[in-house]
Amino acid sequence: MRTHQLLTIASVCLLLTAVTSAQTAIKPASGQSLSVAASPVSVDHLLNGGPAVWNQIAAKHVALNRTPPLYDTDEPAAVEIPVVDVRLARAGGKLIVQLSWRDATHDATTLTEVPNTPPETRFLKVPTDADDRFFDAAAVMFPAKADAGAIAPSLQMGDAEHPVEIYYWNGTRGSMVMQAQGRSTTKRTGQNFPSSGIYQNGRWNVTFELPDLAAGTTVAFAVWNGSQKDRDGRKYFSVWQVLE
Amino acid sequence: MSRHQYAMVMDLNKCLGCQTCTIACKKLWTDRDGTGYMYWNNVETRPGLGYPRQWDRIGGGWKDGSLQPSPLPTMDDYGHAWEYNYEQRLYEGKRQPVMPSPEPKSGCNWDEDVGGMNADANYFFYLPRICNHCTYPACLEACPRKAIYKREEDGIVVIDQDRCQGYRYCIKACPYKKIYFNEVTGKSEKCIFCYPRLEKGEVNACAAQCPGRLRFVGLLDDPESPVHKLVLVHKIALPLFPEKGTQPNVFYVPPFNPPKIGNYGKSIQEDPRVPLDYLTYLFGPEVRDVITRLEAELKKQQEGGRSEALQLLIGRDAETRYRIRPQLVQIQV
Numbered sequence: 001m002r003t004h005q006l007l008t009i010a011s012v013c014l015l016l017t018a019v020t021s022a023q024t025a026i027k028p029a030s031g032q033s034l035s036v037a038a039s040p041v042s043v044d045h046l047l048n049g050g051p052a053v054w055n056q057i058a059a060k061h062v063a064l065n066r067t068p069p070l071y072d073t074d075e076p077a078a079v080e081i082p083v084v085d086v087r088l089a090r091a092g093g094k095l096i097v098q099l100s101w102r103d104a105t106h107d108a109t110t111l112t113e114v115p116n117t118p119p120e121t122r123f124l125k126v127p128t129d130a131d132d133r134f135f136d137a138a139a140v141m142f143p144a145k146a147d148a149g150a151i152a153p154s155l156q157m158g159d160a161e162h163p164v165e166i167y168y169w170n171g172t173r174g175s176m177v178m179q180a181q182g183r184s185t186t187k188r189t190g191q192n193f194p195s196s197g198i199y200q201n202g203r204w205n206v207t208f209e210l211p212d213l214a215a216g217t218t219v220a221f222a223v224w225n226g227s228q229k230d231r232d233g234r235k236y237f238s239v240w241q242v243l244e
Numbered sequence: 245m246s247r248h249q250y251a252m253v254m255d256l257n258k259c260l261g262c263q264t265c266t267i268a269c270k271k272l273w274t275d276r277d278g279t280g281y282m283y284w285n286n287v288e289t290r291p292g293l294g295y296p297r298q299w300d301r302i303g304g305g306w307k308d309g310s311l312q313p314s315p316l317p318t319m320d321d322y323g324h325a326w327e328y329n330y331e332q333r334l335y336e337g338k339r340q341p342v343m344p345s346p347e348p349k350s351g352c353n354w355d356e357d358v359g360g361m362n363a364d365a366n367y368f369f370y371l372p373r374i375c376n377h378c379t380y381p382a383c384l385e386a387c388p389r390k391a392i393y394k395r396e397e398d399g400i401v402v403i404d405q406d407r408c409q410g411y412r413y414c415i416k417a418c419p420y421k422k423i424y425f426n427e428v429t430g431k432s433e434k435c436i437f438c439y440p441r442l443e444k445g446e447v448n449a450c451a452a453q454c455p456g457r458l459r460f461v462g463l464l465d466d467p468e469s470p471v472h473k474l475v476l477v478h479k480i481a482l483p484l485f486p487e488k489g490t491q492p493n494v495f496y497v498p499p500f501n502p503p504k505i506g507n508y509g510k511s512i513q514e515d516p517r518v519p520l521d522y523l524t525y526l527f528g529p530e531v532r533d534v535i536t537r538l539e540a541e542l543k544k545q546q547e548g549g550r551s552e553a554l555q556l557l558i559g560r561d562a563e564t565r566y567r568i569r570p571q572l573v574q575i576q577v
Contacts, residue, residue, distance in 0.1 A: 071386070073313040073416065114428060119276045126277040127325050128427040131412075132316040173430060184388050186409075232388050232411045 027152045027218060028240050034060055034219070035244045039089035039096070046089055046096040047196050047207050054098055054205070059085040064101075064223060064236035077228045080104070081236050084138075084221055088243070095210040095243075099138050099221060106199045107136045107226025108171025134231050135172040136199075137224040138206050141165070142217055144179060152218040152240045156183045167208050169195045171226070175208075183233070217243045245379065248573045249399035250437055251464040251471040252451070253481045254372050255497040255557055258458035261370035263287050265450035265459075266352060269374075272449045273436070278428030280325025284435040285450045286352035287372045291360040291522060295352045295373075296321035296421055305382050305419030306489030314416045322424075323350035360522070367517050369499045371526075372458075374450065375422040375435035376483070376492030377401045383434075386417035398463070398573040399493065400437045408432055419488035443574075447566040457559045462567035464493060469567040470556060471495070478553040480534050480541075482527040497557065498523050498531050500538045511539050 037057045039046060045053055066079050085100040112126045119125050143153050144163040153162030157180035166178040166186065175195040180186040194209040213219070218240040224230035269285035288294050296317035303314030326344040333342050359368025377394075381401050384392040391407035392414060394400070403414070403423070408431040415423045415432060423434040438448035446452070451459035462469025464476070474481045474495070481495035504510075504517040512518065512535055523531045541551040559565040 070388070071311070071413070073311050073386075073413075075313075111427065114277050124327060125275070125280055125325075126428050127280045128278045128282075128319070128425065130319055130427060131281075131322070131415075131425040132318050184390060186389075232409070232413075 027150050028242055033242045033244050036088040036090055039091040043092040043094050054087055057087045059087050062086050062238045067233050070233050081223055093212050095212050097140055097208045100205045101223055102203050105227040134226040134229050135170050136226045137170040139166050139168040139222045140208055142219045169206055171197055215243055246394055246396050246399035249464045249493055251493040253460040253471050253474045253495045255458040256369055256499045258456040259370040260456050261287050264453050268449040268453035278426035281322050282424035283352040285374045287370050288353050289356050289368050290371045292355045299421035304417050311417050362519050376494045377437055378490035378492050380490050382417040382490050383414035386413040400439050402436050405431055442568055443570050445568050445570050447568055460565050480538055486528045500535045
């Protein structure tokens with residue numbers, strides 16, 4: 001176990017060194033390719049369908065890495081989610097991605113709906129129920145510009161020459177489209193996208209509706225575990241994968 | 245470092261713990277969804293638990309150039325905002341007393357007037373607190389989104405609500421725990437030193453409403469401002485927990501002469517009602533020098549002389565207490 005952990009840490013460090021020093025990355029080899037099924041069912045069906053729909057599509061087990069502590073004050077975190085199962089389907093001119101991972105804790109809630117009336121016109125205001133909880137989340141990142149070249153953007157939220165789009169889903173706050181061109185440049189676009197998230201039997205199944213991405217596009221995945229106080233770069237991430 | 249720095253001095257000898265400042269702030273800034281539990285300005289009893297509970301002991305700030313770890317306070321530490329069952333009592337005719345819900349278990353001055361014991365005598369004083377608008381803000385350093393900035397023109401520290409993602413590293417980093425998370429907006433917020441008022445030449449709401457007239461506001465670098473005089477000329481006001489390394493720009497005149505039964509006329513150093521160790525804990529070792537200076541000023545006045553420092557501390561009118569000069573700090577575009 002200890003050797004395994006050390007190896008994982010070493011490989012993450014090597015990977016980060018490579019990513020940081022080169023900023024951009026050479027596109028991954030075929031071992032990191034993802035096959036995309038042409039789905040006979042509709043986008044709606046894929047978004048809202050259960051295992052019956054998705055089990056038809058083969059899953060690729062994509063290894064997740066834990067980012068090393070980013071700040072001196074970070075609490076250490078164990079690797080609780082070592083792998084995410086990725087299923088992809090094309091339907092109705094969209095790319096539908098399902099991420100599925102084991103997570104022992106369901107860190108999501110339904111926040112009180114905020115009335116449409118301005119707060120100053122209401123006697124009662126919506127309270128903050130908790131200030132110290134973080135929610136499960138996941139994201140798919142891909143280059144903002146279609147690029148058939150051999151260079152993939154930096155894995156750290158892209159880079160100046162290679163901006164990225166990030167489709168972020170949060171178990172409590174829903175979906176949002178973000179853009180970035182390097183670490184700490186992530187910006188909300190104000191757009192969201194159709195998504196669904198179901199937590200059942202200790203497993204999240206989260207479905208994203210993405211624009212149709214061409215074969216050869218690089219995509220990467222991230223998972224945040226609320227119970228490990230994940231947010232920001234404190235998360236699980238995959239290396240770049242290539243769509244077949 | 246900003247070009248100018250607004251600062252506040254609070255004279256703890258004059259604070260009566262009435263929370264008028266707290267209400268002034270609350271009505272103006274935190275009467276919105278998600279802000280019920282937060283008090284950008286609060287007055288707490290010292291010694292005491294504080295708000296949030298034990299904020300002074302849980303961490304944050306700087307040490308040897310590094311940010312220090314800290315847990316996030318919980319809602320139980322702040323105290324949940326409560327409401328009353330007026331509906332049932334007044335309109336539905338239920339004969340139960342008006343009760344708060346959820347049951348209050350903590351708040352912005354929960355252990356009011358409990359204080360501590362010094363030998364056989366009880367002692368306490370009030371400590372009004374706002375964001376310290378530090379010269380070296382730990383919150384700013386901790387934010388990976390660069391959502392927090394210190395205004396170049398006047399040194400006020402603010403959180404850009406468009407950039408904030410609610411990560412809460414700032415709350416952990418702040419050694420004074422003066423940043424609050426709004427779960428409704430998913431973002432953190434804090435005291436803005438009433439900059440929209442200052443820009444119009446009006447003093448901060450907490451200062452304007454203070455019946456004790458204990459707040460002084462101005463630019464620390466303006467030789468004519470009361471805060472410059474109290475902090476840098478008379479040297480009778482100190483920041484809270486200077487060892488946290490953030491260099492606060494809110495300063496306190498320490499309580500220096502509360503009477504004790506049978507010790508009338510004795511100085512706090514001869515026969516302290518408030519233990520000097522406790523004042524040293526809050527304001528650092530320099531508090532002893534400050535008390536010596538304050539007592540010398542008091543003696544001067546009592547012997548028929550005139551103490552400029554004490555005259556200023558009386559703060560008879562707004563012109564004495566505040567020097568707001570928007571034209572001095574505005575950035576020329």
